[in-house]
Amino acid sequence: MGSGAVADTLSIATASNFRPVLEQLRETFVERQGQDPSMHQITISSASSGVLYAQILQHAPFQLFFSANESYPEKLVASGRGASETLATYAIGKLVLVSRSEGVNPKDILSKAKRIAIANPRTAPYGIAAMAAIENLGVIEESKSKLVIGNNIAQAWQFFHSGNADVAIVADALVVSARGLDEREKPQRQGLFAIDLSPHLTHPVRQSRVAIKPVNSLTQQFLDFMNTAAAKKIIVDGGYLLPMTNKNLKQ
Amino acid sequence: MSLLPSDITALWLTLQLAAVTTVILMVVGAPLAWWLSRSESRFASVIEATVALPLILPPTVIGFYLLMAFSPDNFLGGSWLALTGQSLAFTFSGLVVGSVIYSLPFVVQPLQSGFQHFDHKLLEAAETMGAGTLDRFLNLIIPLTRRAFATAALLGFAHTMGEFGVVLMIGGNIPGETQVLSIALYDHVEALDYGRAHWLAGGLLAFSFALLILLYGFNRNKGLKS
Missing domain, CATH: 3.40.190.10 (Periplasmic binding protein-like II)
Structure with a gap:
């Protein structure tokens, strides 16, 4: 050099x-x-x-x-x-619930979901936050069998993005970033709805x-x-x- | 400190996956291996290469394509959803699909090699004596190539037991459905739960070693011509 x-x-x-x-x-x-x-x-x-x-x-x-x-x-x-x-x-961080169907009530969306992708609560803080939000919404029992655990939050998001999970609870940052990518690569891609779950968390994700x-x-x-x-x-x-x-x- | 219920669940699930996969692979693999061992067409080498692909492809390649194919937006995932009402990703059925692809060469190759050493004059003789196709297969081919069958079944089973990368990408880590031993182990390690990790890792090591000793012992001692 x-x-x-x-x-x-x-x-x-x-x-x-x-x-x-x-x-x-x-x-x-x-x-x-x-x-x-x-x-x-x-x-x-x-x-x-x-x-x-x-x-x-x-x-x-x-x-x-x-x-x-x-x-x-x-x-x-x-x-x-x-x-x-x-x-x-x-x-x-902002925890959001993403789905492909328009809706305003996170509880309803979780109840209707077939697969809910979250990050692994054993190692990922957003996984812990997602579990807390589901619990606070009072749908933990019916949601348990629908949970799909990503190795980290990026995998949870990818499970949703690839169409294999219909609902995911992830960081808003991933949605923001993917929206940017999608606008460039797939401008026709629509129907992504994100709801802020912060009101359903006792502690913000610091x-x-x-x-x-x-x-x-x-x-x-x-x-x-x-x-x-x-x-x-x-x-x-x-x-x-x-x-x-x-x-x-x-x- | 001993095995917890969730680890027992993972063990049972893994054994089921390996058993189902091995049965499917023996049924599909035997005719395929027979055809490969007899065929002289150029097309056969393309099929042979396809069968061998999982040996050299990173599991992430298989996992990625499967995940894309499993999406309800695509043909395979969409048709499966329409037929069964279930998605393929994150289900036991999806893992079976992945494992069959992943372990295919481990079953087909030993069978093919066994069939190549099979003396076809015996078949012709049996045919002249009036033995039907199934009769010849069950009473002539299988007994004389049983070493190849045993090797194929054991390798297919063992290799499926050790599957990791594909399951990591298409499984979703669901206890009792897709959380196989290798995934449960990975989960324990990542959560710094080394005590439980040791149980699973040590168990898998001992099991795989025992299986291979069984396999090589069988091949060495029962020195039947195959």
């Missing part, structure tokens, strides 16, 4: 729901750096948060972890692997991130970029809310 310094690498582990937004963030970040994109080695791996958490505990080579909950990053800080000063809530020690400078630059207005707009456009307070955002 040339004369320049060795470029830092940044391997990001992200909960599957945040992947589409994170890819846009990476693109904008690299553009802003104004450098040859090939100088940057930013890779993104996605899975359910629980799986990534387990991999990081087993010393998987990630520098940054975007979880779909707050507890996994907190546990990583407690165990000494996560850098406490980088721990922050970066987004509040998503936290943490850097894994040691924090290299590229990781720090990326975290600083996350605080910019441009990055926040990408997150909001991607189907998330921002945390109410900025106390945890480093300035």
